[in-house]
Amino acid sequence: MDIICSPAQRALASATQSTGLEPSAKEMPRALRLVARALTPGDDKITDAAWRDILCTIRRKNWASRMMHLARQAHEPWISKEDMIEAAGRIDHPEAGDELLRHHLDIVIADRFREISHVPGDVFAAVKADLSDSGQFLSGQQVDHLARRIAEIFGVQDFAFESELIAQEQAQAAREEEIRRKAAQRQQREIEKLRRWEASLVGFDQVPALLHCSRQEALRWVAENRLPIARRTTQSDGIERFEFDPDMLRKLRHQLGRWRSRQDDAPRRPDAPAVGAKIGNAVIARVAALDRYAGHFKTARALKRRLVLITGPTNSGKSHAALDALAEAESGLALAPLRLLAHEFKEALGKRGVAASLMTGEERILVPDSRHIAATVEMCPFYTPVDVAIIDEAQMLTDPDRGAAWTAAIMGVPARTVYILGAPDCIPLIRRIATLCNDPLDEVSLERKSPxxxxxxxxxxxxxxxxxxxxxxxxxxxxxxxxxxxxxxxxxxxxxxxxxxxxxxxxxxxxxxxxxxxxxxxxxxxxxxxxxxxxxxxxxxxxxxxxxxxxxxxxxxxxxxxxxxxxxxxxxxxxxxxxxxxxxxxxxxxxxxxxxxxxELRPLVQPDMDIVRAVADEVGSESLYGVLTRIKRAVLRADDPNYRLADMEQPMEIAAALEGVEGLELSQRWTYAMCPIDERDNGITRLVSWAAEHAAGRAVPPPGTGRLTPPAKAGREELERAEKRHKRLVAWRWLSIRFLEFYRETDRAAEHTEALNDWIESVLRQQSHRRESVRQYDGPGTRHRRAGKPSSRPSLHRTRRRD
Missing domain, CATH: 3.40.50.300 (P-loop containing nucleotide triphosphate hydrolases)
Structure with a gap:
């Protein structure tokens, strides 16, 4: 037998005899390979310690799986896969049973909790937040269990700690349930209110009787824009149907004498609605002015603007001439699609000797005495005139999520000369916008600098x-x-x-x-x-x-x-x-x-706070959900010849969820509805929770970084978790600029943001990663392969709104 046995087989047999530790039949092939690697050339024996290490290496995967089973049995979702792998890596006894596995797992959990914070309450909050990241929420029993574990780890002898945490969780759960209940009730009430209003509308045929006038007079007054049209619908035969609010028509009867005697020969200008006039629900479309959107930007309309459209492919130098003109102007504004690009505009102006302030959704860098600003498009200031403005990436006008921001910026930027930069595809839409604004348009076409x-x-x-x-x-x-x-x-x-x-x-x-x-x-x-x-x-x-x-x-x-x-x-x-x-x-x-x-040459539009407030005044409601529902249903009809209403799905969802929060003003609700969040990351629920704290007069602490494992050991799950935390900090910092009284700890939020950025960058710099997937591109006609098998994963990708 010795003749036909390999050195590895002889060494394995010797080690098992010496230690009494035998591998299973399933473990044997790998055991032989590892023993062979451990042998010094010419030897056929390994030490007992080396054999124990080999068995531990082989069994660690099964130990981690067993720990997962134990954690599930104990209903401890806060124990992660990484915790189990680390705990398995610490075990040095080849025949470890459940008690030893649990012991090492508890040590790893204790170390992790202590890394999070030295304050037990903060650890509880951080663990709970980590679980919500993955859509997991603790039951009452799990809250009790987690509180006990944290108390044990930190040596808290006072049972009031556990009771307090449990009471806090129960109170929070009750508050959230009450918010949801009220939100559902109020949404239903607003929907019923809208339905009753819509049911009360009458067709044009009933207008003469309501106003005690002739049909010809009613037609003339509609044409003169004196009679507010509540809703326009296109029938199956293609004929447009006008509907009117009878209550509002009755309120106009006292004006008929003046209209008939022509004492009021100047009908209301459709592009400059009397926003404060209490004419009632039926004038919402005119008040909102979304079908006369250009007129909403009064500062821009009061200026004699000139638009300069510079188009060309990437690498054609579109921004160079515009930045030169901006730098030479006494005052100016550069609008970019991303915060990163706003920074680049600021730096480009600095290189030209012009100091510029920075305004983005989540940060402000104000330079004293500077008359130039670099900003993201959504931060366009509409009330302070400047000499020159740049609006970059104008092809974003067609973006379903953010296109309305470009429409507002191009129509409303209060600059005497506006440089619009974009790909050639945007030319027809810019021409249309120039016509709607009655602004002269110069066009410059550039060629790519290199082939x-x-x-x-x-x-x-x-x-x-x-x-x-x-x-x-x-x-x-x-x-x-x-x-x-x-x-x-x-x-x-x-x-x-x-x-x-x-x-x-x-x-x-x-x-x-x-x-x-x-x-x-x-x-x-x-x-x-x-x-x-x-x-x-x-x-x-x-x-x-x-x-x-x-x-x-x-x-x-x-x-x-x-x-x-x-x-x-x-x-x-x-x-x-x-x-x-x-x-x-x-x-x-x-x-x-x-x-x-x-x-499609109709630019996308959406309401702003001024429009929301005007409509709220007209409908007599402080419900943001009700106001947005009315705007969506009654303001801009689908076949409007000039504009399209942008997708307002996310603001509507946030507004609906906020209905259950008491104590917020309409403008504050609108601000929350505009906050950049990721719905897939439980974003709306988290936002409503923050809003509820704000409404109750309590400060909202910034999200933490959570546990950041050593970058060299971080896998994709840890990386994705850190990216989500960073997004939450972006939302928190966005709100802190608008509600500093309640989002106070800006320095702490900045520290967390910097820590996450540094950690993520360190992870990405790691060049000696374990290979997490194996795909090969060998030649024409081949497909992605994983472990030698064809991939069944389709090439589907998702992009999201807002950076």
């Missing part, structure tokens, strides 16, 4: 070189590609939407400095970020846009692919596709395609 062409053929993953960028359309695919490239020894930087502007910028800097060979990114690089890219390679030619999976549009390929071949760094830009992900001829056709003809 852009399609690659000669598909690109394999192993053909990617330095200064290449690979484009994916989901966070998961970005991280998959990153893992694959790092497994091949490549240094990788990443950019995707969930990363903060600071981290994106740091990753871009690593790539530009040559500290990373390849950039893997989503279409988040399509706007901003100065990147020295040689080639842009698409990993897919389809994307999930939040509504459906669809082919990329030519403008998207041009916008993203145009990042290749940065002028002054590369002679030309090359756009390609990974082998097996699409046809290179499609890339070539889309790069050469002319701008798509724009079918």
């Amino acid at each position: 852009l062409r399609a690659a000669n053929g598909p690109t394999r993953l192993d053909q990617l070189g330095r200064s290449d960028a690979v484009i994916a359309f989901s966070r998961r695919d970005v991280l998959d590609l990153r893992a694959e490239l790092m497994a091949r020894g490549r240094r990788v930087a990443v950019v995707y939407g969930a990363l903060s502007p600071e981290v994106r910028r740091a990753e871009a800097a690593r790539f530009n400095r040559g500290e990373a060979d390849i950039l893997v990114a989503t279409d988040a690089i399509g706007m901003g970020l100065n990147l020295s890219i040689r080639r842009v390679i698409f990993s897919a030619l389809k994307k999930y846009d939040g509504r459906q999976s669809r082919d990329l549009l030519p403008q998207e390929v041009k916008q993203i692919g145009g990042r290749a071949g940065r002028y002054g760094h590369h002679e030309d830009g090359i756009v390609g596709v990974l082998a097996g992900a699409g046809n290179i001829h499609m890339i070539d056709r889309m790069l050469k395609a002319p701008p798509e003809p724009m079918v």
Whole structure:
């Protein structure tokens, strides 16, 4: 037997005899491999300690699984997979039973809780917040159990601690349930109120009788915009039906004498409604002025504005001339789509010798005596005239989530000269807006500074070189590609939407400095970020846009692919596709395609606080949900010739949830409804909880960072959790600018934000990661493969609103 046995087999037999520790039949193959690795050449024995270590290594996966079972039995959802893996890694007894497993797991949990905070109450709040991140909520029994565990870990002998935590949780749960109950009742009441109003409306045929006038007089007064039309609907035969509020018509009877005698020959201007006039519900459309939206921006309309539209592809230098003009002006404003780009505008002005303040949703940097501002589009100041304004990325006008902000900025920015920068596709819509505003429009068309062409053929993953960028359309695919490239020894930087502007910028800097060979990114690089890219390679030619999976549009390929071949760094830009992900001829056709003809030329609009307040006054309601419902149902009809009402789904959901919160003014509710949150991260529930604390006069503490594991050990779950925490801090800081009295701890929030940014960037810098997935791109016609098997995962991707 000794003749046919290998050294590893002899060593394993000797070790089992010496220690009495035998592997199972299932463990045997791996045990032999590990023993073989542990042997010194020429030896056929290992030490007893080495054999115990080998058995522990083999059994740790099963120990972690067993710990998961124990945690589930104990109803302890706060114990994570990472906790179990760490606890299993600490065990050095090969025959560990449940008692030892539980002992080590308890030690790991105690260490984690102590890392969170030295204050037991803060630990409880942090653990609860972490669970809510993943959609888990504690039952009463679990709250009691967690409170006891924390008390044990921190040596709290006072049972009042546990009782207090439990009482707080019960009170909080009762408050939340009461908010939900009231919200449901009030929503129903507002809906019934709207239904009764709509049922009371009458057609034009009944107007003469209500006003005691002739049909001809009624027609004339409607044409003169004297009789408020409550609702317009288009019937099946295509004829438009006008409906009127009878109560409001009766209130106008006393004016008929003047109208008949022509004493009032100046009907109300449709573009300048009398917002404060109490004419009643039927005048909502005129009060809201959404069908006369340009007239809402009175400061801009009072100026003699000139619009200058500068269009061109990426890398054509659109912003250079506009920034020069802005720097030379005595006062000015630069509006960008992202906070990161607002910072870049501020820096660009600084390089031209002009100090500028910064205004974004979550931060303010005010420079004394400066008359220039760099801001995000949503922060456009509509009441302070300036000499020159820049509005970047005007093609965003068609974006279903944020397009209305561009409409407002272009129509309402109070600047004598407005430079509008964008892709050629936006030209028809800008012309339409200029006509609606009655502003003169100059057009400038620029060509790309360096040529852009399609690659000669598909690109394999192993053909990617330095200064290449690979484009994916989901966070998961970005991280998959990153893992694959790092497994091949490549240094990788990443950019995707969930990363903060600071981290994106740091990753871009690593790539530009040559500290990373390849950039893997989503279409988040399509706007901003100065990147020295040689080639842009698409990993897919389809994307999930939040509504459906669809082919990329030519403008998207041009916008993203145009990042290749940065002028002054590369002679030309090359756009390609990974082998097996699409046809290179499609890339070539889309790069050469002319701008798509724009079918929809009605800009998107949405109400602002002035409009919300005016409508609320007219309907006599302080319910934001009721006001928004009325605006949606009665203000801007679907076939309005000039404007489209933007998607207001999220503000409506927030307004509905806030109905149950007492003590907030209408303007405060509107501010909460505009707060940037992620609905998929329990965002509305969290926002309502914050609003309830605010309404009760209590301060709202900033979200914490939670436990940040060492970056080298962090996996995707920890990274995603940190990204979610950062988003919550963004929302908190956004609210702190507007409600500083209740969102006070701004320094602490800034510290948490910085800590998360630093940690996320450290994680992304790790180049020696364990390979979390194995996919290969070998050649034409191949598909993604995982562990040698075809992938069944479709290439679906999701983009979200607002950065």
